[in-house]
Amino acid sequence: MxxxxxxxxxxxxxxxxxxxxxxxxxxxxxxxxxxxKCTECVGHYDTPQCVEVCPVDCIPKDPEHVETEDMLMIKYKLLTGKE
Known part of the structure; x- marks a missing residue:
């Protein structure tokens, strides 16, 4: 998601x-x-980079946009044009 x-x-x-x-x-x-546009960094990194650097821990998963890792990978491929 x-x-x-x-x-x-x-x-x-x-x-x-x-x-x-x-x-x-x-x-x-x-x-x-x-x-x-958010793929939780799937395709780029092992963990979401924004979560890694946030000093106040204010970046949770969005319950209104539930997506599987496969769905995030498809979005990554669409956004980057990579196969």
Missing amino acids: ALMITDECINCDVCEPECPNEAIYPGEEIYEIDPN
Whole structure:
């Protein structure tokens, strides 16, 4: 499933540059994640890089966008054009 950023976000700016899919962007109040671009770093890394660098642990899985690892890999291939 895609990840989401909760309102515990302190806008520290460390997650955005870590996202290989450019799914993280500044929202009106806090950073947000585009679920159509988030693959939880499947295809790029073993773990979600935004979660690794977040100092306040505010990036859980988004229950509104449930996806299997296979679905995330398909999304990764569509986003990157890789087979």
